[in-house]
Amino acid sequence: MVASILSEIMLIGLLGIGSQWVAWRYRMPAIVVMSITGLLVGPVFGFMNPEQDFGDLYKPIISVAVAIILFEGSLNLSFKEIRGLGRPVFRISTAGAFIAWILGSLTAHYIAGLSWAVAFVIGGLFIVTGPTVIMPLLRQSKLKPRPAKILKWEGIIVDPIGALLAVFAFEIIAFLTSTNPDGSALLLFFAASVFAAILGWACGRGMGWMFETGNIPEFLKSPAVFIVVIFSFTLADEVMHETGLLAVTAMGMTLANIGISSVADMRHFKENISILLISAIFIMLTASLQVETLLKVFDPHIIGYVILMMFVVRPISIFLSTIGTDLSLNEKLLLGWIAPRGIVALTVSSYFASILGGAGYEDASLITTLTFALVFFTVVAHGFTIRWTARKLHLSMEGRPGTLIVGSNKFTINLAKSLKEQKAPVLIVDSSWERLRLAREAGIAFYHGEMLSEQTEYHLDTIPYDYLIAATDFHSYNALVCTTFIPEYGRTNVFKISPYNLVDSDVNSTVDKVGGRILFKEDVSKEELTNKISSHYKFRQTAITDQYKYKQYLEEKEDETILLYIIKPSGQIKFYSEEMRVTPENGDIVVSLTPPVKEIKKIRERLENQRDGNGK
Template sequence: MVPSLLFEVMLIFFLGIGSQWVAWRYRMPAIVVMAVTGLLVGPIFGLINPEEDFGSLYSPIISVAVAIILFEGSLNLSFKELRGVGKPIFRISTLGAFIAWILGSLTAHYIAGLDWPVAFVIGGLFIVTGPTVIMPLLRQSKLKPRPAKILKWEGIIVDPIGALLAVFAFEIIAYLTANDPDGTALAMFFAASIFAGIFGWVCGRGIGFVFERGHIPEFLKSPAVFTVVILCFTVADEIMHETGLLSVTAMGITLANMGISSVADMRHFKENISILLISAIFIMLTASLQLETILEIFSPNIIGYVLLMMFLVRPLSIFLSTFGTGLTFNEKLLVGWIAPRGIVALTVSSYFATILLDAGYDAEILTTLTFGLVFFTVLAHGFSIGWLAKKLNLSMEGRPGTLIVGSNIFTVELAKSLTKENVPVIIVDSSWERLKVAREAGVPFYHEELLSEQTEYHLDTIPYEYLVAATASKSYNSLVCTTFMPEYGRTNVFKISPYDKVYRTGEIVSKVGGRILFKKEVTLEDLEEKVQKGFVFRRTTITEQYSYKQYLAEKDDETVFLYLVKPTGQIKFYSEEMRTVPSTGDVIVSLMPRNKEKAKIQARLGNGDLE
């Protein structure tokens, strides 16, 4: 056991974020790593048991964390995303959820051996997937936009629906089995659900109103939002258990569609908080399980139930509900397979296990059944989504691409050289006239202002992991880099040198957003001038016979190192902060004088080192 509760809190956060890092480093599903880590430190080695150690604080902590995670996910649900996918999302969230409820309940009764009342409660709960498990998978798999949007919307919308279905089923059962049936509780459930939705909308509109009127200063906006989220969740949940999830979802969707810039500015901060909470809560939940529960999931009835839920109930509900929606067979197959259960299923099932047992129903295996479904779906879907997406041609997987901002003779030649390395590339510019160079060269381009809200919904940025800002405006380059740094990462955002050799006007913008590309002494004007003079983009392979040291010794003084390509396909742009030393097998692409290059080719003719 750990020495103190404070140490346990530290360990939970450390293991959660550590699991996320291991998953990123070795390209593994994060939810799988977190689940295994929680099991190791909890029931297997007995280092921690958060449920016992936190005592009465355990359930409120989990509930508030789930509310914040669900709210953060719903903030991404802009109705503009529904173009082209609104019909299948509506069908899956309504008809598909109903079919999954009925089929899941039948499976729970006939295969898992649950009583009918318990089966219908758990059948309603198990339609959920949720942002805690879907979002990490989407970040990992790089799906094409349409299936990714469907899975994201379904995961967030169906989360509160599943919890409400379980409550609804329980209230119906309590009403039908009562000696003296009273419809008051049932009417209270419907009234509380309606109130939760309206209250969430009011909270969203209210916080949006005070933001727009400037009644809250910038430094208080994030704390204010989180406070209102907890208020929204708690008030609704106190009136009727589990309606709080519906309330915070309604609040998030309301804010997402009000078009408030300050909410968009906070989105990345809230995403960071959400990742931290998901990591910690997953560790807490899995570490709190009993070893007997883990062993019991391998019983034949539970394994049979899980297999039918994965291979029959889910695919059938998707195929039936999306008939005539325009989805392709491959998209239905992928969406019909991906349905991992997560935190909401674990937390809500433990609540219902208690109240069903108190009501006299046989619900002892409910926790085991839930964990079995969560564990197997997380493993199966976590490891298979990337592979299946590739097989179905629904993945954007490939060499990491580069998005270039600004069309000019240098960026077009840079884009052409990247294309030769099989790197996806696109040039974005708001000027049709400047894009003439890209059009004539046959380079992929997008005509729109990159910082426009419309671009966010029309330009698919999934294939691109690097951003290069290379317009004539130094301030604009810095603004673009600052805007997209949270999305692409600090190490993947670059800008052409902002320094001015004469007036040094770039001193301020040089310190704002983005790494300086190539060298700070090399400006866009210099690069364009070199291209006009006939400089060529030359690729050189570093081999054991021709080392990087030798390459440096022989290079021309006017040569500009642009980027290198690792054998794995990874791109590394040269920059002022670059610390990577090219090794054997790396390909260096540089901009060098044509005459010097001819001399080198003649000198090394037949060597094979220079390509």
């Protein structure tokens, strides 16, 4: 066991973030790594049991964390994002959820052997997927925008619906089995749900008004939202258990759709907090499981229940609910397969296990085992298969890493052409039709719009692109673009053309320090690159082999050569930058901008041959 609570908190954070890093480093599903890590330090080796060690604080910590995670997810639910997807999302979140509830309840009764009461409660609970499991999968899978958005919206909207369905089922059961039926409890449930939705909306509108009128300073905006989220969740949850999830979802969606600029800044803060909370909670929940619970997972009835939920209940609910929509067969197949359960199912199930057990339902003790079995098997199965399934169904944006170039000019057009020759996706973005003429003539994919505008955020699909290069004529704009997109692309994948020049070195030294790494060399400005293109410099590809080492290449290349990027055999691209060490290895291809020495030499030889021929 861990020596102290402080040491345990430290270890939970370390294991959670460590699991996220291992998953990123070895391209594995993060939720799978976190779940296995929690099982190892908890029931397997017995290093910790957070539920036992934290005592009465355990459940409130989990509940508040889930509320914050769900709010952060709903903060991304802008209605502009689902133009053309409203019908499938609505159908899946309503009719699909209802069908999954009924079929899941029947499966729990006839296969898992639960009583009707417990089966309908757990059936309602298991319709949830949620941002805690969907978001990490979407980050790693590179799905096409359409199925990705549907899965995201379904997960966030259905999360509170599933919890409310379970509460509703319990209230119905209590009403029907009572010796003196009283409808007041049902009325209270519906009133509490409406109250939670109105509370969340009011908190969202109130915070939006405070932001727009300047009543909250910038440095207090994120902390203020953080506290109001906890306030709305707690107040609604005190009125009726699990309605707090509905309140924070309503608050997040309200803030996302009232059009205030501060939401983008808060979103980055909330994303960072959510990653930390998801990591910690998965460790805590899995580490708190009992060995007996794990052993019961291998019961044939429980395994049969999980298999039917994954391969029968989910596909049927998706196919029936999407009849009449414009979803393709492949999209329906993917949506019918991907439905991992996560934190909300684990946390809410423990609550219902206790109250159903207290109400005299002996089979309620199986709820925790069933929940863990479904969570673990769906997380592992869907985590390891989503990329493969998406590729097989042609719904994946997998391929060579793409590059998004902001600014259309002679150099960026030629750079895009060289990347295109390497079969790497490339897109040029510019707000000027005149400047984009070069891209149109060269056959390069382009997007006409302002890179920093809200419309571009909703209409430009950035999923295929792993790198961003800002190469406009305005150095301050390049720096602003880089600063804006660093949270999305990562600091090592965002570049800008050097702002360096001899005339205005003081200003440029300031711009140089703002966002984005300098591409190629500090003393190679956009003007110089454009001039080299006008001087007929060529993009050359040089393979590094055992016979032709990189050192030899550096010694033999022309002094005026500018090293641009290398391409690994895997397709990975690494751009040269003085702030990043790039060392090509055998099998790599070095792409450079080279003086036209060979071409000039050939022209001279041709002229000499012609002169010699004429002389004869």
